[in-house]
Amino acid sequence: EIQLQESGPGLVKPSQSLSLTCSVTGYTITSGYDWSWIRKFPGNKMEWMGYISYSGSTNYNPSLKSRISITRDTSKNQFFLQLNSVTTEDTATYYCARYPGALDYWGQGVMVTVSS
């Protein structure tokens, strides 16, 4: 069974970087598909942030392009999100998901609060 699990700090200070890990079991991230980060804001708006493909190429939402980086560690079957210069507007629940055209497997999500 394919499972994804997010991990990372639940509290980040403004102007710092947010770093999250998505650990994947049951499927090797280099075998295929794209591996996405999505976030859901308080008030329920959902935003796709970007993905890293099975080959290692990336595609980011232009609204975040200057602040976001998605990387991976293939030896650990993990991929990562880094979001720089965060503000309180980055407070959200962050999800990782597999993307073979639709987002078919999701992690449980991690709530991140940006606050001093």
Add this chain to the structure above:
Amino acid sequence: DIVLTQSPVLAVSLGQRATISCRASQSVSISSINLMHWYQQKPGQQPKLLIYRASNLASGIPARFSGSGSGTDFTLTIDPVQADDIAAYYCQQSRESPLTFGSGTKLEIK
């Protein structure tokens, strides 16, 4: 970006049909492929894929869920509605990057 518009709330009686709509600001279809997908999200849980490419039932999803539509207008139908279906429903397009989501429709019981 492609904007997806959904009504915020839909109230239906148990056992009746629920029809949730999603309208795109431009076509999300390529030839006969409709790149619209539907998700269910219950409080405290992650979203779950229900329907992919407008009308294809995702694995393990009950047949009371169905999807239709093309171009800019899409519909998710739940028939009959059960108590377990109380949730928020989101449409999402993959026609072009960035992927975008609708604002969600909250299904309530009348």
